[in-house]
């Protein structure tokens with residue numbers, strides 16, 4: 001019996017020639033990502049047991065992102081805890097506030113994490129990095145503590161779900177719509193503890209940003225992680241970050257690998273999709289129902305990248321955000337912020353009446369920046385629309401692509417972005 005990409009990576013990291021789903025393994029972690037929300041608890045656990053050490057300071061990446069810049073004293077203390085640990089242990093890769101942004105998006109761009117490697121973090125969207133052909137997953141605080149201490153984690157080898165994607169996206173339809181459609185089809189627990197491996201001609205043609213959006217949302221279907229095999233697009237992406245193929249291992253799933261579930265999807269008939277409250281699997285066609293909004297949010301580790309901001313600017317240019325709607329644009333990282341500024345996108349957002357904020361998770365999980373009040377209705381490019389996610393429990397969140405968020409902000413209600421299909425690229429991309 002052949003193996004899947006994930007099984008091959010896990011075998012290579014646990015000293016086995018082969019592994020099978022269900023097998024318990026002790027897996028070595030190439031990388032541990034630490035942010036200021038879950039790391040302090042793991043560190044306390046280690047300190048209380050006299051196990052206060054790190055397995056390898058060059059293999060830990062620390063990026064504060066959720067409650068930064070701190071909005072209250074508690075947040076300031078969590079940041080301080082992460083930072084003092086970084087200094088004390090000599091953690092080599094620290095992307096401090098002002099030098100980083102949303103951890104998953106910062107990390108994917110560093111050239112540190114590579115195909116064939118393993119990554120864990122105390123954050124559920126760690127699956128994001130699977131687009132690089134690596135095994136990346138979120139773990140709880142105890143496992144995080146173990147990973148920091150020993151560079152090892154216990155896993156039950158997951159089953160793999162194969163998602164075969166064919167067809168060409170129609171203009172105005174994007175990988176986010178595909179992610180929402182697949183989650184709608186299989187349900188919010190449809191990929192429970194499975195690896196979601198994305199293959200097919202559509203994925204082959206997709207850029208890295210689109211692939212990150214897909215793997216990022218694996219957890220919203222209950223997946224252990226998402227993964228995409230390495231191809232020329234991945235190699236070019238790594239090369240642009242100074243990483244050559246001799247520095248990483250490429251794995252592909254064998255022809256006779258065992259997939260627990262196989263899904264086929266043709267995106268050529270896919271429509272802009274919106275996940276209605278309060279679960280990401282509640283997808284419907286954008287604009288089919290009249291939903292008046294009070295807020296529009298573009299950002300997060302799912303859709304706060306430069307390509308997302310370009311798409312939003314393309315639609316917003318020459319328009320204004322509807323009266324009564326607050327639009328918030330949060331570039332995922334400092335680098336995205338700078339790029340957007342250089343391309344003239346910031347001016348387009350401001351002219352349209354949108355607020356642009358510093359890179360952070362704040363708005364995505366209702367911690368700070370644009371917290372929703374009672375009865376507010378937000379269309380969001382993020383990944384979760386649970387009750388109370390962005391603020392008051394009575395607020396509603398509709399998940400959509402950046403294009404749908406932009407079109408909706410202009411209209412004041414959830415709209416189909418395809419009415420802007422003729423709008424040309426904006427900013428310097430238009431030159």
Ligand SMILES: CC(C)[C@H](C(=O)O)[C@@H](O)C(=O)O
Pocket residue numbers: 037038066122123124125138361365
């Ligand atoms: C705060 C953090 C632990 C959490 C996660 O694990 O996903 C957050 O990033 C989220 O998206 O809800």
Ligand code: SF4
Pocket residue numbers: 066102104123125300301302360361364365382383
């Ligand atoms: S951007 Fe949102 S989903 Fe992503 S890590 Fe931050 S809080 Fe979690």
